[in-house]
Amino acid sequence: MRRDRSSATRSACLSRLARLLGSFRTTRLARLASPLAPAPAPRAPLASPLAGLPVLGGVDAPDDCLARTMAHYVGLSTIFVGAIELIPLAAIPIGRWERTFAPCFIFPGLCAMAAGYLLYFLWGRGLATRQLGRREASACALVVWLVAIAVYAVPFVAAGLLDPFQAIFESTSGLTTTGLSVMDVDACPRVFLLHRSLMHYFGGVGLVLVLTSLLRPGGGLRVFDVEGHADRLLPGTTATARVILILYTSLIAVGALAYRACGMPAFDAVNMAISAVSTGGFAVHASSIASYGSLPVEIVSIVLMLAGATSFALNFALVRGDFRAFFRHVETGCLYGIILAATVAMTACLLASGQVSGVADAARIALFQTVAIITTTGFQTIPSLAVLPASALFVAILLMFVGAEAGSTSGGIKVYRAVLATLGVVSTLRERYGRVRAVRSVKVSRYGRRVACTREEMDDAMAFVLVYVLVFAAGCFVFALCGADVRDAVFDFASCLGNVGVSVGFITASSGPVVLLVGSVAMLLGRLEIIPACMGALWLITAPRERRRAFHA
């Protein structure tokens, strides 16, 4: 045992020191005693009193501590991920479903828990907390997400429903709350439907956030910053995490009740509520919301989607009764303004193309789809988006880019960043070409207060937008290489990157592994806000090599 060894070596060090001192006395002091006498004849080397003692020299390796901290967090997270996988089992006796699929969840879950515990026990046990830097935190979060994707993909493969690439795609889609599915939903066993919804639940709010709220790691795990929750609702990481979780779950509960009140079966109600609030998009029927064909369901869905797409900070403010903060927030106005504009535009497109007759119908469809797309949920009330006119599809693509509010469960660039980027560009242009030579500060309303935006924030926003567009371009290119035409490539990749979940039909169950993998990577990048994910991946790749270099230097 490591502790055994270290305490044994320390005791050995003490006795060695005592012996060393004894031998020091007899040699050095003998020489000191008579300064006029000649130096005594050289004695035998000092080895004799020290023979037989263990060598003490240990090399100080500070990187060990970092690796062990990461092992600690990743191990605990993996245990948790495995435990989540066991939750659908609880529904089997309740719904009196078939037991045959139980092992598909039990063993992957238990193995994940065992593997996580092994990792924690071997390397990360009993560790005092150590603050992770940004890169290490990003790497940590990335690893946890990858592990979760792999673990949640296994049941699909074990049950024989999907092949490995499809399973990975499905689980990524679930965790990132995208909602693109390669499964035949109508023929899917209920336990798997529940599994998918649970993936939405945990992925929507953030895996690491849930872990943080439950396990209370000291030292402030900043890892869930990576999952997009940059606002601190309450002082303290754990408190914030808990508040978000409570809000989230309450919204879902209310939504489920509302759906039930609209006449949905209970199972459907729960799953759809989860899907709507997490802005995911998995449905329990192949035709999604359209299968219910009822206006109340659509209205409830719209409300839930908007609630999910509102940032948790604003939700918290609403719950506390702080309406001013809600209404005077820049994103609120922009979001609803965009929704309004897009709805009008899409209604016009639909009417113009002649596919839909009647303004009311067109408006209903346009509103629902606009909200569904801009909140990156992906519900559909029309059978397929492929038949929509190109103008409508273009509006949809723009909406997919913008996304909804920052700090919510939705994806895309987020309204706040888009606003900042725009303001940044406008202010740059004004400085360059404007007539009035004055230095104007850019002000934005945040939660009811006017706050000046710093140059860094605007630069960050513009940088993110550019990176987003670059990744988008690269991905579209790859899709095109795999055989998609431009419309399909752009639409589907934007859907993946923005975690939206609507498709024009390029990504299907029969798509090749490359398409599915690229789609998965895009979904993960979109969920983890691209830059932290890349930082984490880079750190994972370069860290071992750097450490080896430092060792041998």
Added chain:
Amino acid sequence: MHEVTRDAAARRPPWGLLRAALRAAGIVAVLYAAGMLAVYGFSVLGMRTLIGFPVFILGIMIASIETDSGVWGAALGLLYLVSYDLLFAAPKYRLVMVSRTDVVALVIFMVVALIMNSLTRRMRLQAEISARDAAAMSLLNKVSSGLIDSSSALEACACAGRFLTTTFGRAVTVRYGEPPATDALAHECYERNYQTGYGEVGSRDASVRYLPLSSKDGVYGVVGVDCVDGDLDATGRTLLSAVITQTVIAIERNELEEKRQRAQIEVERERFRGTLLRGVSHDLRTPLTSITGNVEFLLWNAGADEATRHELLTSVLEDARWLSAMVDNLLSMTRVQDASTPLEKSPETVDDVVGAAVALEEKRRGSHALTTRLPDEILVVPMDGRLVEQVLVNLIENAFKHTRPDASVEVSAWEQDGVAHFAVADDGGGMDDARLERVFDSFYTTGSRADAARAAQASRPAGGGRRGVGLGLSICKAIVEAHDGTITARNNDRGGATFEFTLPMEGDSDANGDE
């Protein structure tokens, strides 16, 4: 160091225990659920559910490790067994506990739980021990720096004593030097250079353990460790021996430093002697040359007349006497300055000493008048008679040399306030103040070499007007101060100078008694 762990355990608050219990219960619940699910999964897959038993053992192990005790692990094992019997074993939903599988499984579970329990306890102990060792190392470091800063052996011992007392939480005394004979065990430890006291053979009911501060050169002192609450443990003993060794090193270093300083003083004394010899040898040569010359003349000139012969022989006699007095002075000086031979004081009668000195000088007084004035009662003073006689002789000689040829010199002695005063006073001209201050310095003379040389070639005044080496009065001062007395010079009211010195009336024996 037993106290540390005991206190730590006692200090844990009760709600902390409750929280620990809740955590343990949660872990056990999770493991229980996992174990049951695994068996359920096996049963659904159609595999033999006995495979669950290794899973149960794994669960018990993890439970024991995570809850730091085997009790929870054993409880979990029991739960597993009961649930398995209830839910999965042949007569389902009924508890039948007589099958051999159950008994064997139960025994194995309990054994595993026990083993894990002892393992976790050992792990915890190891952690505590290593923390203690780390503390001991840092303490050793602190002690070393304290000892290095010490400037004497006593300080080193005090420093070590303080540290040891604070560390061990018990009284530890580090005594430098021989302990008093009243403390038999400590004395025995010091004499025999082995540990005595608590726990050693031959000492019953001893509550203190004594260890010697020893090196190959001998024993420097004794360390006493209070063992009323029991002896130190292994780590404590090792630490104690390490600190003792360091203290001994510090003591030896300090003692070597002192030795070096003493050696330095010796070297300087040697140098002083060398200077003295050099200074003196030249002045010894002169009279010797004169003696040789005179004797040679007398030998080769047998027909010299009576007057010349008388004159030369007188000169030779005077030179010889001068040489003899000089040698006496030098010997006295070295005797007094050699600290290794202490002054041998014995009670001497003042009358005898003064009488002897006067008798010696009577022959040389020439035209001077020499009188004495002594008290009527007999005065006995502890002194080295020879040396004090030398002082008186030097003072009288001085008076003869530096006064008018017809001056009178008076030697007196009296007792006042328990101190014996001696005075040599003359009326042949005093000294100016500058000379009075410096008159007792070594090698201080009146008159330069040139004058002395001219005086030597020219007439030879009777009474030995030869220039001295300048040691006479400084020797007097040294001798008087070695007797713990004082010597002063002043001009008196008879137109001359008075040299006065005091000697304390208490002897060495009284002084020893006070200590």
